[in-house]
Amino acid sequence: MSTIHVSxxxxxxxxxxxxxxxxxxVHLLRDTFGLTGTHIGCDSSNCGACTVHVDGMxxxxxxxxxxxxxxxxxxxxxxxxxxxxLHPLQQAFWDQxxxxxxxxxxxxxxxxxxxxxxxAAPSEGEIREGIAGNLCRCTGYVNIVKAIQQAADTLRAxxxxxxxxxxx
Amino acid sequence: MTDVQVRTTTTLExxxxxxxxxxxxxxxxxxxxxxYIDDLNLPGQLWMDIxxxxxxxxxxxxxxxxxxxxxxxxxxxxxxxxxxxxxLHWMPTLAGDKQxxxxxxTVMYQAQEVAAVVATDRYIAADGVAAVLVDYEPLPVIxxxxxxxxxxxxxxxxxxxxxxxxxxxxxxESGDRAAADAALAxxxxxxxEDIYIPRIHVASIETCGCIADWDAVNGHLTLHMTSQAPHAxxxxxxxxxxxxxxxIRVKTHDIGGGFGGKVPVYPGYVLAVVASLTTGxxxxxxxxxxxxxxxxxxxxxxxxxxELGATKxxxxxxxxxxxxxxxxxTDAAADPxxxxxxxxxxxxxxxxxxxxxxxxDGVYTNKPPGGVAxxxxxxxxxxxxxxxxxxxxxxxxxxKDPAQLRMENFIQPEQFPYKTPTGWEYDSGNYPVALRxxxxxxxxxxxxxxxxxxxxxxxxxxxxxxxxxEIVGAGPSHxxxxxxxxxxxxxxxxxxxxxxxxxxxxxxxxxxxxxxxFAQIIAEELGFPVADIAIEYGDTDTAPYxxxxxxxxxxxxxxxxxxxxxxxxRDKARLLAAHLLEANPDDLEWGSGAFSVKGSPDKKKxxxxxxxxxxxxxxxxxxxxxxxxxxxxxxxxxxxxGSYICVVDIDRGTGQVKVRRFVAVDDCxxxxxxxxxxxxxxxxxxxxxxxxxxxxxxxxxxxxNLNGTFMDYxxxxxxETPAWETGKTITPSPHHPIGAKGVGESATVGxxxxxxxxxxxxxxxxxxxxxDIPMTPQKVWRILNEKGVAL
Numbered sequence: 001m002s003t004i005h006v007s008x009x010x011x012x013x014x015x016x017x018x019x020x021x022x023x024x025x026v027h028l029l030r031d032t033f034g035l036t037g038t039h040i041g042c043d044s045s046n047c048g049a050c051t052v053h054v055d056g057m058x059x060x061x062x063x064x065x066x067x068x069x070x071x072x073x074x075x076x077x078x079x080x081x082x083x084x085x086l087h088p089l090q091q092a093f094w095d096q097x098x099x100x101x102x103x104x105x106x107x108x109x110x111x112x113x114x115x116x117x118x119x120a121a122p123s124e125g126e127i128r129e130g131i132a133g134n135l136c137r138c139t140g141y142v143n144i145v146k147a148i149q150q151a152a153d154t155l156r157a158x159x160x161x162x163x164x165x166x167x168x
Numbered sequence: 169m170t171d172v173q174v175r176t177t178t179t180l181e182x183x184x185x186x187x188x189x190x191x192x193x194x195x196x197x198x199x200x201x202x203x204y205i206d207d208l209n210l211p212g213q214l215w216m217d218i219x220x221x222x223x224x225x226x227x228x229x230x231x232x233x234x235x236x237x238x239x240x241x242x243x244x245x246x247x248x249x250x251x252x253x254x255x256l257h258w259m260p261t262l263a264g265d266k267q268x269x270x271x272x273x274t275v276m277y278q279a280q281e282v283a284a285v286v287a288t289d290r291y292i293a294a295d296g297v298a299a300v301l302v303d304y305e306p307l308p309v310i311x312x313x314x315x316x317x318x319x320x321x322x323x324x325x326x327x328x329x330x331x332x333x334x335x336x337x338x339x340x341e342s343g344d345r346a347a348a349d350a351a352l353a354x355x356x357x358x359x360x361e362d363i364y365i366p367r368i369h370v371a372s373i374e375t376c377g378c379i380a381d382w383d384a385v386n387g388h389l390t391l392h393m394t395s396q397a398p399h400a401x402x403x404x405x406x407x408x409x410x411x412x413x414x415x416i417r418v419k420t421h422d423i424g425g426g427f428g429g430k431v432p433v434y435p436g437y438v439l440a441v442v443a444s445l446t447t448g449x450x451x452x453x454x455x456x457x458x459x460x461x462x463x464x465x466x467x468x469x470x471x472x473x474x475e476l477g478a479t480k481x482x483x484x485x486x487x488x489x490x491x492x493x494x495x496x497x498t499d500a501a502a503d504p505x506x507x508x509x510x511x512x513x514x515x516x517x518x519x520x521x522x523x524x525x526x527x528x529d530g531v532y533t534n535k536p537p538g539g540v541a542x543x544x545x546x547x548x549x550x551x552x553x554x555x556x557x558x559x560x561x562x563x564x565x566x567x568k569d570p571a572q573l574r575m576e577n578f579i580q581p582e583q584f585p586y587k588t589p590t591g592w593e594y595d596s597g598n599y600p601v602a603l604r605x606x607x608x609x610x611x612x613x614x615x616x617x618x619x620x621x622x623x624x625x626x627x628x629x630x631x632x633x634x635x636x637x638e639i640v641g642a643g644p645s646h647x648x649x650x651x652x653x654x655x656x657x658x659x660x661x662x663x664x665x666x667x668x669x670x671x672x673x674x675x676x677x678x679x680x681x682x683x684x685x686f687a688q689i690i691a692e693e694l695g696f697p698v699a700d701i702a703i704e705y706g707d708t709d710t711a712p713y714x715x716x717x718x719x720x721x722x723x724x725x726x727x728x729x730x731x732x733x734x735x736x737x738r739d740k741a742r743l744l745a746a747h748l749l750e751a752n753p754d755d756l757e758w759g760s761g762a763f764s765v766k767g768s769p770d771k772k773k774x775x776x777x778x779x780x781x782x783x784x785x786x787x788x789x790x791x792x793x794x795x796x797x798x799x800x801x802x803x804x805x806x807x808x809x810g811s812y813i814c815v816v817d818i819d820r821g822t823g824q825v826k827v828r829r830f831v832a833v834d835d836c837x838x839x840x841x842x843x844x845x846x847x848x849x850x851x852x853x854x855x856x857x858x859x860x861x862x863x864x865x866x867x868x869x870x871x872x873n874l875n876g877t878f879m880d881y882x883x884x885x886x887x888e889t890p891a892w893e894t895g896k897t898i899t900p901s902p903h904h905p906i907g908a909k910g911v912g913e914s915a916t917v918g919x920x921x922x923x924x925x926x927x928x929x930x931x932x933x934x935x936x937x938x939x940d941i942p943m944t945p946q947k948v949w950r951i952l953n954e955k956g957v958a959l
Contacts, residue, residue: 037200103424
């Protein structure tokens, strides 16, 4: 079968591949690039285990073709930590017991990251709506919601300008 | 205050029992560095994909693989005829029935495996599947187990021989039929109901899969797979394939949720093994979601008729239950061999009454194997649903508050250990306290007042209770085995010279957090910090033999083995400490991770110092080293319990049931990690909520699966799922070494009847006695419409 050349920036790194036109993005990431943190849980875009960012937008990589990311930027779970320093969402999922089997976790974290970029201080209801496209079978979502709230607090504290020192 | 204080005896740094230690497994998962089966790829690996039947029952007239084999990269197409030559077309199920690996002449359910395509790439394997032509002759289909039992019904399994020319698999009964009949005849009040608990599917977010890796040079097979019971798989593989068991290694890696769906041996695993044996290369098979939802084993599918007798004051006197169990075309349940209907006879529940009789008949239909699991393997969910629905119906029938009726019928705390009329001995419990706590947390009396006001205004609000008793920890070897293998479990602990610990357990983890909680058991017993303890599992070459993780058995059985193995190490450590301190072992006392001389607390040796001495300075005549293994045979099962209260509001316009509040008070005995226990309960509640309102695997009359994708099989999202409110009581198990009972399935077992009871409670005044789950908007709206209250 003929192939098409794809050039894509993944987690800040330029990656190239010759792919079949039918290759799914999730298989490009997992099988071609070896980034297996992005998972596959369904064939119908329902579960969200495959959620990544494409040019900053949350996207279900099982429902995109690899050729569609040519010339674009993709961020996966492997691109969330800064070296040894966890992303506040990763830290919060750990702190709040927001994962059990861990299979939905990368997609859930990527979706939550996008959600918090859109809404820095979401209510519980907004968080639940925001992750409605990501299924978790283990946690009952309670601690995932708490984790996203914790990360939102952390990210806002980082972004907030330092309080000016008061003269004493 | 919703929670009791959980007892701790260690510092947080040591992290023994009762501490909410953060999970040791999480750092890899939150970074996307877990290793699930599809993340693993071996050099030279091939791919396998499966041709499946579109028919629920059909003769195979021919299979033409010629077009498939022309596709570059397609290497082989394996059919039932190929397997038959090696005698591998049938395999045993865990229930001792037979299951086709591939059919030689007849398919028995929709999506059954018909042929396997082996190719160089996953896409090419799928191309090959699409190119295999199968000629079918459709046969009449039986989807209703009651019709399957009718005289003259076509016999679905003629392979069982002429003496079994029917679709009846087995009959099982428990209790005293005559006594139950007599008590029912004398009862002032009798309530009877037909309750159907439909087929559901665990739908773990990771599907099933494997890589079979045959090493022809060494005659060695490694099977990397999604299994909750790797040792049992190894033994079954050895028996089926004839390969020597020491040349088979089953390795599980990380598992993306199990819930019982990864206990059975599916044909795909065996086909991958055959493909690897044939090609001499590693062969990978990964299910897609539709294959998973259509062909893997299912849970429930119980048609229950229950009858409850009581005095006119509402004191229960007797229970009689007759059930038809739809097992699909083969009995592939993972029940202990003496219990074809699992532990269904725990159906007398939390109530004290003398007479009960329960019988179950297993039946074949044209469906995939059923009766396996959905976060409860052993039919406890079905039992709890039936008794909790019946108790509620009785309460409504005689006009007594359902909480009050339960209180008046509970087994009382002083009656434990309590012998049930169906033969179980409940270890411990305090049911009134749990229910009262749930009532206080939710404000039960206020809710009843609110309900009366709303009902007067025509609004539909219901309150439902479930006071369940679980039965877990299978099990004592005198009673429990699967395919003859006794249901003990195991732990091996090795303490290294520098005071670091490696422990291996016979159970598996699919998200339960065993790397953390089993380390906490060892930390509790030996004083090593959790950070210094590594837990390994899921590799049959290294882990001690165990029956795996399902039916909430890890903590009750392997957890006990871990505590006992640690105590064996402590016994030896005492002798080493006595040697180091030049003291009599009997003069030493244990505390805070050290042995000290009684009365001279400064004369002590820490467990780390003792560990070093075990390799560097052990007394003459004593074996070097510090390790122990234990195979734990539980003396009894454990009986977790709880009381759940649910409040629902029903939309008269749409029939939609909204769970407004849900309070769950659970008692799982002593708690290893409160954070993890809460997480297990949250998840379990959600998997009780799901089948109560949304999930069902339904079939049309042709046996077509109507729920084969996540578009049709509705897992709850964060939007529908209630914000669970949890509370605890703690009643330790008296026979378990650490007093723990297990918790993984309690909430899935207990939650559905609380929701069903709430919905029926909202509608009882309209003449509604029962609604079978799932209580979908369509089903509820039709009832509202029929009763003239739909808007």
